[in-house]
Amino acid sequence: MELFIQLTLTGLTNGAILALAALGFVLIYKASDVINFAQGEFLLIGGYVVYGMVAQFGLAWPLGMLITIAIAIGLGAVVERLVLRPLIGEPIISVIMVTIGLSSLLKAIVSTIWGNQPKAFPPFIPSTPVNIMGATIGADRLWAIVIAIVMLGLFTFFFRRSKEGIAMRAVADDQQAALSMGISVKKIFAWAWSIAAISASIGGALVANIVGVSQELSHFGLRVFPVVILGGLDSIPGAIVGGIIIGLLETYTGGYVGHGLNQVAPFAILILILMVRPYGLFGQEIIERV
Amino acid sequence: MLSLNNIEVIYNDVILVLKGMSMEVPEGKIVGLLGSNGAGKSTTLKAISGLLKPEDGEVTDGGIVFKGEKIHHMDASDIVRKGIFQVMEGRRVFEHLTTEENLIAGGYTRSDGAQARADIEMVYEYFPRLKDRRHQTAGYLSGGEQQMLAIGRALMAKPQLMMLDEPSLGLAPLLVQEIFEIIKRINQEQGTTILLVEQNANLTLGVADYAYIMESGRIVLDGYPDDLRANADVREFYLGLTEVGSRKSYREVKHYKRRKRWLS
Numbered sequence A: 001m002e003l004f005i006q007l008t009l010t011g012l013t014n015g016a017i018l019a020l021a022a023l024g025f026v027l028i029y030k031a032s033d034v035i036n037f038a039q040g041e042f043l044l045i046g047g048y049v050v051y052g053m054v055a056q057f058g059l060a061w062p063l064g065m066l067i068t069i070a071i072a073i074g075l076g077a078v079v080e081r082l083v084l085r086p087l088i089g090e091p092i093i094s095v096i097m098v099t100i101g102l103s104s105l106l107k108a109i110v111s112t113i114w115g116n117q118p119k120a121f122p123p124f125i126p127s128t129p130v131n132i133m134g135a136t137i138g139a140d141r142l143w144a145i146v147i148a149i150v151m152l153g154l155f156t157f158f159f160r161r162s163k164e165g166i167a168m169r170a171v172a173d174d175q176q177a178a179l180s181m182g183i184s185v186k187k188i189f190a191w192a193w194s195i196a197a198i199s200a201s202i203g204g205a206l207v208a209n210i211v212g213v214s215q216e217l218s219h220f221g222l223r224v225f226p227v228v229i230l231g232g233l234d235s236i237p238g239a240i241v242g243g244i245i246i247g248l249l250e251t252y253t254g255g256y257v258g259h260g261l262n263q264v265a266p267f268a269i270l271i272l273i274l275m276v277r278p279y280g281l282f283g284q285e286i287i288e289r290v
Numbered sequence B: 001m002l003s004l005n006n007i008e009v010i011y012n013d014v015i016l017v018l019k020g021m022s023m024e025v026p027e028g029k030i031v032g033l034l035g036s037n038g039a040g041k042s043t044t045l046k047a048i049s050g051l052l053k054p055e056d057g058e059v060t061d062g063g064i065v066f067k068g069e070k071i072h073h074m075d076a077s078d079i080v081r082k083g084i085f086q087v088m089e090g091r092r093v094f095e096h097l098t099t100e101e102n103l104i105a106g107g108y109t110r111s112d113g114a115q116a117r118a119d120i121e122m123v124y125e126y127f128p129r130l131k132d133r134r135h136q137t138a139g140y141l142s143g144g145e146q147q148m149l150a151i152g153r154a155l156m157a158k159p160q161l162m163m164l165d166e167p168s169l170g171l172a173p174l175l176v177q178e179i180f181e182i183i184k185r186i187n188q189e190q191g192t193t194i195l196l197v198e199q200n201a202n203l204t205l206g207v208a209d210y211a212y213i214m215e216s217g218r219i220v221l222d223g224y225p226d227d228l229r230a231n232a233d234v235r236e237f238y239l240g241l242t243e244v245g246s247r248k249s250y251r252e253v254k255h256y257k258r259r260k261r262w263l264s
Ligand SMILES: Nc1ncnc2c1ncn2[C@@H]1O[C@H](COP(=O)(O)OP(=O)(O)O)[C@@H](O)[C@H]1O
Pocket: B011, B012, B015, B017, B035, B036, B037, B038, B039, B040, B041, B042, B043, B044, B055, B057
């Protein structure tokens, strides 16, 4: 039982962080049909910037986090403006190739500034062990769950209730119709990239806090693929639920079945689920009405 | 209020679609724009609303003036802010959004948040059926309800000029009647000027104050509804035969001949 709780809590931490990373990915795909291969590098940047702010400049972590968010907004907007906007009207596949190039560029920038050596992260959130129903877990992991849940709640609220959030979903549905009501599609794309960068960099900061910073952080980004395919490429709730399912699956298989299998199990389950629901758990079906 | 002077529209740098199109829309009136498929009616509306750009179309000659201001090089979102709103052909509701979210998107350009929310109720007064469906996904509404929603979105923007592209398309006659009555009411109660694009000449001449008929990218005839009804060509090709769907091919043959006569 203790093991179960232990694994569940660990899985939830990973899952919540995965969900944050996947959310941005889904958002970009939903708004513009672009598969962003640089999403993992957004995590990397987030991790390193927080590292810079907290470990190198000695700022308090909430402040460091806020600055990271500000930088993420800027990064998203700059990427959209300089890299993606000139590509409007080009085939989607070109845009996707460009995101692959972007991922190398961002990686190179990080290693120019911070070098290639993994660095221990002076955990900005203390990892004091906490006892929950017999299982012990670091406070940093609990915080990661709390922060991720708060962020996901905020994003959900934004998409459901705010005018800009609704406009963003409108653009995802029908760009020209959105344009006809005065919604600026360019602005919405910039927003989508900024929000994607924010959520990923917060995810990156949370991972870094637990495992330290290294180029490995961007590999965490690769794990968003099973998450979004499971949840549905274009579904925001799907990103959240998918993240948590994959996070839990990985730790359960790692803990009960054995290490090594934990990277495989999610894909096996993924294939099973896709056989039943080809759009993913929450993916939007094409609405056909007669 | 709005005037088009000899505008020319080209798609993809080569396809010339509007060839010197001119028309006037006076403030407070309902103006009809009639014409068969492919005449260039939708292109005309997109030229006005700035929606040509995403289709790689461009106004290459002539000018569009709205309230004394040239608008043919403005962005769509600025044109909406100037008070022109196009209800696109085929309804184009946001399928995965609810009815109410569609309406909120319609009021996107407004800065008076609270008043905009209150206007949702105003839309529901015009279209009580939408109120029953307010939390339903718009993609699953019936065709008639979707058309109501498309007009409701336009109402949310409080435009001075509302342009409707074939609102009767694919709807049952009774429903079309209902929608046209509401268009008339919007014009009278909200003081909204209306540019109504249609293929249904009979109904359009019933609500319009003035109407234009277009063929192959230009206006071939215009006048007051009564005069147009009296015109032999209009009687034959737009009133007589539009009511008989089955004789379409015949109609097209005749159309071609008559078009040549108009153009010569
Ligand atoms: N995006 C486009 N690219 C190229 N040609 C177009 C485009 N849209 C419309 N056309 C052409 O312009 C002509 C007029 O179309 P349209 O304005 O849609 O007519 P209507 O609304 O009167 O049926 C048609 O011959 C059509 O094929």
